[in-house]
Amino acid sequence: MVPGIDFLRNELGDDGRDLTLRWSGQISLTRRILAVNIFALLLLAGGFFYLDSYRSRIVDSRVAQTAREARLIGEAIAAVDPALRNPLVVRLASDTGSRIRLFDARGGTMVDSRALGLRNFVLQDPDKEDRDQVIARFLDAAIDIVVMAPRPPLYRERADGQQWPDVAAARAQGVVATTVWRAPDRTPVITAAAPLRAGGVVMTTVNARDITKTVRIERFRLSMVLLGVSIVSILLSLFLARTIVRPLRRLARAAVRVRLGRAREVVVPRLPSRRDELGMLARALSDMSLALRARIDATEAFAADVTHEMKNPLASLRSAVEGLSRVQDPALQAQLLAIVRDDVHRLDRLLSDISEASRLDAQLSRAKFEPVDIAAMLEGLVAQRDARGVERGIRLRFDRKPDDRMIVLGEGARLERVFENLIDNALSFSPESGVIAISANSQGDDLVIRVEDEGPGVPEDAREDVFKRFHSVRPDSETFGQHSGLGLAIARTIVDGHQGAIFVESREDRIDGARFVVRLPLADLPL
Structure with missing residues (x-):
């Protein structure tokens, strides 16, 4: 994501001034092609x-x-x-x-x-x-x-x-x-x-009539050559303009329709038979329109999910508030106030996660990636959890090879959020006195980090669903509303923004539990 943006900035400049066509940009491309070729003919004339x-x-x-x-x-x-x-x-x-x-x-x-x-x-x-x-x-x-x-x-x-x-x-x-x-x-x-x-x-x-005759004969020959060259040049110019301008006009019309909000019904021509720059432009615009359509669909689905997720705590909060005005028993009032506090806390956490999830793509596109030591980060996270004390006697273990290089290019705070969310998820499903094993090792050009727990695991048909927004299947022992269902979705968005991958796979040791795997490209740093 970021290398692509830097490439475009290098090609176009900070403001694209190297591609600016001042007065000539006001003239039709067809006329400019004809004008250039006719100017060459005038030199021949x-x-x-x-x-x-x-x-x-x-x-x-x-x-x-x-x-x-x-x-x-x-x-x-x-x-x-x-x-x-x-x-x-x-x-x-x-x-x-x-x-x-x-x-x-x-x-x-x-x-x-x-x-x-x-x-x-x-x-x-x-x-x-x-x-x-x-x-x-x-x-x-x-x-x-x-x-x-x-x-x-x-x-x-x-x-x-x-x-x-x-x-x-x-x-x-x-x-x-x-x-x-x-x-x-x-x-x-x-x-x-x-x-x-x-x-x-x-x-x-x-x-000396022969002088005039000779000059007129030469002029006639030159006229015939110029006429023939002019016809061929104009026809070739029109052909060139046709092959360039017509596809550009089709792409421009499609872009205008997309801009007018008709993205769903617009098919941007891909021009598969063209292998030149116009074909590359057409396919890039087609891919961009498809990505835009997917983004619009995701935004609409996200808005619908947000509305649905906020209705539950709001409905509970409204019932509790209405009950407070009718209940006189202090014990029941205290119970209703506790519900109000839980619902407000749940709404606050939900809005915070929604805000972060909605801004991740834009923030990652502007982020400046720097070398990050993943081993040091994971060791710090485990040490912090141990220092605060882990609930229910759950133990955290981090395994690594001392000689493995574990430097990636990224934004440290975002990557730390990924592993915090995975550890939180593993803590939620781990049994009492369970073990959460975190390992990291390099494989080729990638760094592979695994987070394993001893919980019930993830069914094979639900391994993609767990990364969807607001998809939350929580253990029975957990109080309802403690998680927004956005943690793993945020983790995947961050990993994708770092050109990596995150997925769930089966544990090789056949022990019950889930294994979440994160693959990140290693930084190509000089030794």
């Missing part, structure tokens, strides 16, 4: 934002490639004969997939691959595209807004070379200049201008 950095790296790589191509095209055009320049421009534009234009020193257009008949640079009209492309552009815009990606300027054709920033930079600084534009369909357009030795500028323009 972060891959969409990684695609933006992936696209930026591809664009940067393409910009560098376009700048190298523009510089090489400029060197190739400068090295060729002017008569062969136009065919070379067409060939280079076809090979690189770009539109090539040559501007003179004043910005006028000298050569344009489109004017030469090569129309490999054509921008898509977004109004003429299908619905899939419209959705794709919407997703592009949404992701760009979320990741706060820089928005390139819209690409527009310019009539004069001076209006192109790349051309102006290449002419003014003598370096290759590049710019990333945004086509109407949100695909990147890359322009690069390189200076010519003759003073002109060559500019290439390429619509």
Whole structure:
């Protein structure tokens, strides 16, 4: 009993603060399970934002490639004969997939691959595209807004070379200049201008639709993976929540019904097929409800027994008091007063035993057990009885082995009450000049104490009944009402609270009498 309580206190802490769920405890368990798994999915969804950095790296790589191509095209055009320049421009534009234009020193257009008949640079009209492309552009815009990606300027054709920033930079600084534009369909357009030795500028323009196509394909694949993982995760979350929350709700409903006073009609599910913590909880709650039901039954039976036991002395007391008012004979009055005193004494003893019996369980659950030397306790009890003088010439004898260890963990005063009650019981049934033998010896991990008398003994069919409350079969020589019938019941309650056992068995020597046996676990103390 006590070790179990200490274990719970160690696990939960003094006030259970280590299990406190502050704000999350206000949210349904199902929602919390879903939220945790969805949060993991959101981390996976972060891959969409990684695609933006992936696209930026591809664009940067393409910009560098376009700048190298523009510089090489400029060197190739400068090295060729002017008569062969136009065919070379067409060939280079076809090979690189770009539109090539040559501007003179004043910005006028000298050569344009489109004017030469090569129309490999054509921008898509977004109004003429299908619905899939419209959705794709919407997703592009949404992701760009979320990741706060820089928005390139819209690409527009310019009539004069001076209006192109790349051309102006290449002419003014003598370096290759590049710019990333945004086509109407949100695909990147890359322009690069390189200076010519003759003073002109060559500019290439390429619509990098393959970059957008690659990013959209990867995003679609990631979307499919995320969708599949989301469906599986949500289904598993719901399954997990179902397997956890539904049994908890059943247990909670059963607990509420028990709290409302319907313990007798409530069957707490034991969930025998579950071997996890929920199954352990269900079985623990079921056992607790059964123990509670047994405790309620015992309390009701105890209350009924108390009422019944108190009626007899109260009825006798009332008759004696009523008789005092009518009887004039002093001798009869003295006799009635003696009855009143006996009944009051009997009620006082009965109420004291009832009070102790009703508080034993609660007191034992809070008791702090300490090492108790049972041998010293029994020797002291026998010595006290001998010093006061034992009635009817009855002798008490205590037998033990000197080398036996007889230390148990318990509450000394309660254990002393057990042996006092057993000795009192043995004294009641012992004949004149009889012997009450008390012995103690260790057997394995237990200490066994026997109290034997030479009285009539206990019938085999009544050996359990003697430990019931108010069960009192007294010898004929004993005055009625001297015992409450709670002594052995109190003894069993105390022994049970010490994880021991008390019972009646037959004497091995075949001598008439009763043998009460108490088994208590020995204390595991260091030598």
